Amino acid sequence: xxxxxxxxxxxxxxxxxxxxxxxxxxPGAWQVGLRFDxxxxxxxxxxxxxLHSITAGLNWYLNxxxxxxxxxxxxxRDTGVPFGTxxxxxxxxxxxxxx
Numbered sequence: 001x002x003x004x005x006x007x008x009x010x011x012x013x014x015x016x017x018x019x020x021x022x023x024x025x026x027p028g029a030w031q032v033g034l035r036f037d038x039x040x041x042x043x044x045x046x047x048x049x050x051l052h053s054i055t056a057g058l059n060w061y062l063n064x065x066x067x068x069x070x071x072x073x074x075x076x077r078d079t080g081v082p083f084g085t086x087x088x089x090x091x092x093x094x095x096x097x098x099x
Contacts, residue, residue, distance in 0.1 A: 010064050010065075011029055011031075011061045011064065011067075012029075012064045013026075013027075013028045013029035013061050013062075013063065013064070014029070015027060015028070016028060016062065016063040016064075017060075017062040017063065028060055028061050028062045028063065029060075029061040030058070030059070030060055030061075031057075031058070031059040031060075031061070032056075032057070032058055032059075033055075033056070033057040033058075033059075034054075034055070034056055034057070035053075035054070035055040035057075036052075036053070036054055036055075037051070037052070037053040037054075037055070038050070038051070038052055038053075039051040047079075047080070048079065049077055049078050049079030049080060049084065049085070050077070050078050051075060051076070051077050052075070052076045052078075053073055053074065053075040053076075054073070054074050055071055055072070055073045055074075056071070056072045057069070057070065057071045057072075058070045058071075065097060065098055065099055066095075066096065066097050067095075067096045068093070068094070068095055068096075069092075069093070069094045069095075069096065070091070070092070070093050070094075071090075071091070071092045072089070072090070072091050072092075073089065073090045073091075073092075074087065074088075074089050075087060075088055075089075075090075
């Protein structure tokens with residue numbers, strides 16, 4: 001948080017990530033998140049079912065200008081009919097650099 005101008009600013013790790021040959025290390029900053037989603041798409045003549053999703057996320061801030069993000073999503077769809085019901089998983093990875 002910026003104390004001069006109110007509002008949020010970028011994450012700034014206490015010690016940036018680094019490894020040296022002398023054994024010095026910095027961990028960067030870590031952030032963990034968990035989310036549950038529920039969507040009911042049964043409305044009037046449209047009966048598309050229900051979705052339940054669980055998302056687990058991990059952010060690793062290497063320094064104030066770089067982070068690596070990972071999200072794993074598990075979704076279950078229940079339509080009431082066998083051919084439209086099931087579940088699936090997804091894994092997303094992203095590297096973010098800004099200057």
